[in-house]
Structures are given as C-alpha cells and as structure tokens.
Amino acid sequence: xxxxxxxxxxxxxxxxxxxxxxxxxxxxxxxxxxxxxxxxxxxxxxxxxxxxxxxxxxxxxxxxxxxxxxxxxxxxxxxxxxxxxxxxxxxxxxxxxxxxxxxxxxxxxxxxxxxxxxxxxxxxxxxxxxxxxxxxxxxxxxxxxxxxxxxxxxxxxxxxxxxxxxxxxxxxxxxxxxxxxxxxxxxxxxxxxxxxxxxxxxxxxxxxxxxxxxxxxxxxxxxxxxxxxxxxxxxxxxxxxxxxxxxxxxxxxxxxxxxxxxxxxxxxxxxxxxxxxxxxxxxxxxxxxxxxxxxxxxxxxxxxxxxxxxxxxxxxxxxxxxxxxxxxxxxxxxxxxxxxxxxxxxxxxxxxxxxxxxxxxxxxxxxxxxxxxxxxxxxxxxxxxxxxxxxxxxxxxxxxxxxxxxxxxxxxxxxxxxxxxxxxxxxxxxxxxxxxxxxxxx
Numbered sequence: 001x002x003x004x005x006x007x008x009x010x011x012x013x014x015x016x017x018x019x020x021x022x023x024x025x026x027x028x029x030x031x032x033x034x035x036x037x038x039x040x041x042x043x044x045x046x047x048x049x050x051x052x053x054x055x056x057x058x059x060x061x062x063x064x065x066x067x068x069x070x071x072x073x074x075x076x077x078x079x080x081x082x083x084x085x086x087x088x089x090x091x092x093x094x095x096x097x098x099x100x101x102x103x104x105x106x107x108x109x110x111x112x113x114x115x116x117x118x119x120x121x122x123x124x125x126x127x128x129x130x131x132x133x134x135x136x137x138x139x140x141x142x143x144x145x146x147x148x149x150x151x152x153x154x155x156x157x158x159x160x161x162x163x164x165x166x167x168x169x170x171x172x173x174x175x176x177x178x179x180x181x182x183x184x185x186x187x188x189x190x191x192x193x194x195x196x197x198x199x200x201x202x203x204x205x206x207x208x209x210x211x212x213x214x215x216x217x218x219x220x221x222x223x224x225x226x227x228x229x230x231x232x233x234x235x236x237x238x239x240x241x242x243x244x245x246x247x248x249x250x251x252x253x254x255x256x257x258x259x260x261x262x263x264x265x266x267x268x269x270x271x272x273x274x275x276x277x278x279x280x281x282x283x284x285x286x287x288x289x290x291x292x293x294x295x296x297x298x299x300x301x302x303x304x305x306x307x308x309x310x311x312x313x314x315x316x317x318x319x320x321x322x323x324x325x326x327x328x329x330x331x332x333x334x335x336x337x338x339x340x341x342x343x344x345x346x347x348x349x350x351x352x353x354x355x356x357x358x359x360x361x362x363x364x365x366x367x368x369x370x371x372x373x374x375x376x377x378x379x380x381x382x383x384x385x386x387x388x389x390x391x392x393x394x395x396x397x398x399x400x401x402x403x404x405x406x407x408x409x410x411x412x413x414x415x416x417x418x419x420x421x422x423x424x425x426x427x428x429x430x431x432x433x434x435x436x437x438x439x440x441x442x
Contacts, residue, residue, distance in 0.1 A: 021216050025149050028215045030162045035208035037166040038173045042197050042204075043104045044069075046278045049264040050181070051108065051194050055124065056117050059265050060393035065125060066261035067385035069132040070253065073378020076140050076371035080232045083141040083367050087220055093138045093145065094212035100138075101205035103131035108198035111191060136378075140370035147358060147366075148218045159351040160297025164290040171286040173200075178279025185275070236369045241360040244431050246373050251427055252313070252353065253381030255420030258388040259320060259413040266410045271331045281339045288343030289350075296348035305356045310428040312348025313421055319345060321418025324411040356432075388413045 017025075041047075044066065052062045083089050107127055114120040150158050177197060184193035236242050267273045300308040319342050326334050361369035395409035 017216055017218055022149055022218070025215045026158060028211050029146050029149065030165055032208055032211040032215065033162050033166045034169045035204045035211065037170050039101055039104065039201050039204050039208065041170045041174050042177060042201055043107070046264045046268055046275065046282075047177070047181075047197065049268045050275065052121075052124075053269055054190055054194070055111065055121055057121060058393075059262075059269055059396070060389045062265050062269075063261040063392060064385060064389045065128065066264070067257055067382050068125070068129050069135070070257055070378045070385065071382030072129065072133045072136045073139075073381075074375035075133050075136040076374040076378075077232055078229070078371075079137040079140055080368040080371035081229055082137075088217060089141045089145065089220060090212075090215070090217040093142050094209060096134050096138045097142070097212060098205060098209040100131050100134040101201065101208060103127055103134070105198050105202045105205065107131075108194045108201075136374070139374065140367040143354070143370060144366050145215075145217060148220075149215075155355060156297040156301035156351070157294070159355065160294040163347075163350050164293045167286045167290045167293070171283045171290070174279045174286075175276075175283045178275040181275040232368045232372060236361075236372045239360060239362070239369075242369055242373075245357055245360050246376055248356075248424065248427055248432055249353075249373050249377035250380045251420065251424045253377040254384040255317070255320075255417055255424050256384075257381035258384040258420065259323075259417035261385055262388060262392060262410055262413055263323070267335075270410055271326075271328055273331070277332075281336050284336060285339035285343035285346075288340050289347040292344050292347040293351065297351060299348075300352060300355070304433075305352055305359060306428060306433045308348045309352040309356055309432075310425045312345050312352055313428070314425040315341065316345035316349060317418050317421035317425060319418070320421060321415055323414035324407070324418070326411075326414075388416075391416075 048066055049062055052065060057065065083092075086092070107124055110120050110124055110127075114123055147155070177193075177200070180196055181190070181193035184190055184196070236246070264278075267278050296308050296312065299311075319338050322334075322338060326338070357370060357373060358366075391413050392409045395412065399408045401407075
C-alpha cells in the first residue's frame with residue numbers, strides 16, 4: 001500500500017470494528033479533546049478579550065464578538081441535512097475541523113497585514129464567524145461519532161475522565177501562556193505574545209487533525225427516510241421529552257450568555273488584572289473541575305443526569321449572582337473563591353448538559369435533534385448577549401450606590417444571569433425529570 005492509499009484508508013474504512021478498535025478510538029478521542037480544548041482556551045475568554053482590546057475594541061462590542069460562536073449554533077440545523085445522508089462522516093468532520101482551527105491562527109495575524117483599525121476589526125469578525133460557523137457545522141456529527149464509540153453504561157465515567165484530562169492540559173497551557181503574555185506586555189511588545197499564541201495554536205491544530213485521522217468510525221445508522229430541512233425542523237418537536245430539553249437549553253443559554261462573555265472583559269478591562277493572575281485563578285478553577293468531574297460522573301451513573309444537571313447549574317447560578325458584588329477593592333479576595341466554586345459547578349455542567357440531550361434524542365437521525373437544539377439555544381443565547389451588551393453600553397460609566405457597594409453595568413448583568421440560571425434549575429426539577437419517558441431513552 002503506497003502513501004496515498006494509506007492516507008485514504010484513514011478517511012474511508014469499511015472494516016468491522018473490534019472491541020480493541022473501540023477502546024483505542026476512545027483513547028484517541030481523549031487526545032483529540034485535549035488539543036481541541038487547549039485551542040479553544042487560547043482563542044476565547046481572557047485571551048480573546050485581551051486581543052480585541054489590543055485591537056481597540058470597546059467592552060460592549062468585545063462581549064458581542066465573544067458571543068458569535070453561540071449565535072452560529074443555528075448552522076447545526078443545516079449540518080443535520082448533510083450528515084444524515086452520509087454513510088461515512090469522518091472525512092468531512094476531520095477536514096472541516098482542521099480548516100476551522102487554521103482560521104483561528106489567521107485571526108492573530110490580521111494586525112500584521114491590516115493597519116486600519118476599523119478594517120482589521122471587520123476582517124477579524126468575518127474570519128471569526130466563518131471559523132466558528134465551520135465548527136458548528138461539524139459539532140452534532142462529531143458528538144454523535146464520539147457517543148457511538150462509547151457504550152451508555154460507561155459514558156459517565158469516560159466523559160468525566162476525558163474532561164478531567166483535557167482540563168488538566170488546559171491548566172498547564174493557559175497558565176504558561178498567561179505568563180508569556182505578561183512578559184511581552186511588560187516589555188511593551190504585547191502583540192509578540194499574541195503571535196506566540198498563533199504559533200502554538202497552529203501546532204495544536206496539526207496534532208488535533210492527526211488524532212482525528214487515527215480515530216475509527218463505527219457503522220453509521222442512517223435515517224430510514226430522506227432527511228429534508230423541513231424534517232429537521234419538525235421531527236425533534238414530535239418528541240414530548242425532547243421539546244422540554246429544547247426549552248431547557250433556551251433557558252440555559254439565556255441565563256449563561258447574558259453575562260458569560262463579559263466576565264473575561266470585566267477582569268481584563270474593568271478590574272485591570274494581569275493575565276498571569278487571571279490564568280492563575282483560572283487554573284485553580286480548572287484543577288477543582290478536574291478533581292470533581294469524576295465525582296459528577298459517578299453521581300450521574302448512580303443517580304441520574306437530571307440530578308447532576310440541576311445541582312451543578314444551581315451552584316453556578318449562585319456564583320454568577322455573587323459576581324455582582326465583585327469590585328476592584330475586593331476582586332483579589334472574592335474572585336479566587338468564586339473561581340473555585342465555579343470549577344465545581346462546571347465539572348458537572350460540562351458532562352451533564354452534553355449527555356442529557358442523548359437521553360431523549362433517538363439514535364436514528366440523532367444529528368437532527370442535536371442540531372436543532374443547538375440552533376435554537378444559540379439564537380436565544382446571542383439574543384441574550386445582545387441584551388447584556390445593551391445594558392453594559394447604556395450604563396457605561398454609571399454606578400448606583402447600594403449601602404456599602406457600588407453597582408455598575410457589569411454587576412447588573414451578573415445578577416440577572418444568576419437569577420435566570422436559578423429558574424433553569426427549577427425547570428429541570430419540575431419539568432425535565434417528569435419527561436423521563438423510557439421509550440425515548442437509549
């Protein structure tokens with residue numbers, strides 16, 4: 001077999017998978033997750049907010065740009081129509097994923113070639129949107145690929161372990177890069193730090209692509225009837241249980257995204273914290289998440305995904321509300337505590353919100369369910385971020401004194417986020433758990 005045939009065989013394989021193939025593929029998916037999450041951490045959050053600030057973007061627009069990936073979740077509806085017709089999805093998933101990550105590299109190179117500030121920001125937004133549009137396109141099929149390789153009896157343990165290892169790697173990467181950025185910024189060469197990020201993302205993108213090629217694809221259960229755009233929009237709504245899952249994700253995205261993009265913006269521009277400090281407290285939260293994620297996985301296996309979801313979101317609701325009390329004078333005391341408890345919450349949310357969809361999404365046409373859910377949730381989330389950005393913009397520079405604390409624009413959106421997320425927990429308790437229809441659960 002020559003090199004061309006060997007490379008092609010990595011894309012297209014008709015062989016029956018053995019138990020060893022399944023186990024090995026799950027292992028490679030773990031490595032893939034480590035590289036993917038590392039890239040995501042380097043191109044979002046404080047790093048993204050800092051780069052946009054370097055490009056001269058205001059806090060209001062900074063937060064909106066950070067929410068673009070959420071909005072582009074609607075593309076997953078169209079991906080369902082494409083992937084449900086394919087007997088082998090690996091070639092398209094791996095190729096599109098590689099292009100998406102290469103575009104993230106190009107984002108950091110824009111100031112090298114475009115000197116006009118307005119043009120550079122517009123090009124950034126365009127490339128950022130295209131990149132995350134491609135990511136959204138492959139997301140349902142990639143998730144289904146991973147789930148098909150993982151028996152339901154071991155998903156809680158596997159996803160907890162995969163998440164923990166990914167977060168462990170991210171901890172090392174983000175803390176190191178935070179130090180690098182502060183070094184460059186301290187020498188008045190901040191852009192040099194962002195170019196360093198671009199180089200690292202490029203290396204990780206190549207590694208991620210190699211791992212995807214090494215993962216084998218199990219037989220795809222195609223839809224028994226042709227999939228149309230209309231069916232994507234209607235079939236998931238025919239499931240009473242999944243309709244409530246869609247409502248849950250709408251509420252979740254509204255509660256999370258009204259403030260989500262602004263936490264990093266607030267730390268970078270409002271509190272003027274160093275990247276090293278921001279990454280250090282992020283590491284603390286990530287370490288806690290690594291430690292507690294297996295615990296959440298065992299809880300889900302022993303009790304239910306409903307229980308782990310409502311408890312973890314409930315904890316996050318409290319944390320977001322408490323962020324409304326964080327001001328420059330107490331930030332270095334409160335933020336580490338909030339980050340630690342946030343890590344506890346996200347340890348459960350990360351695996352619970354992913355898996356709760358699969359309880360009600362039928363295996364046949366599963367990407368339709370995931371795609372529509374992500375699309376609706378994404379649109380709701382971006383609309384919520386737009387509302388949050390309007391609050392941030394209209395109240396910029398204004399504050400209201402409430403006894404011993406001064407409440408500004410950021411504090412208001414943080415409090416709103418906490419209140420809405422608490423409603424999300426109540427929705428799970430009183431509606432989702434009662435929607436547990438054994439006929440629909442795999």
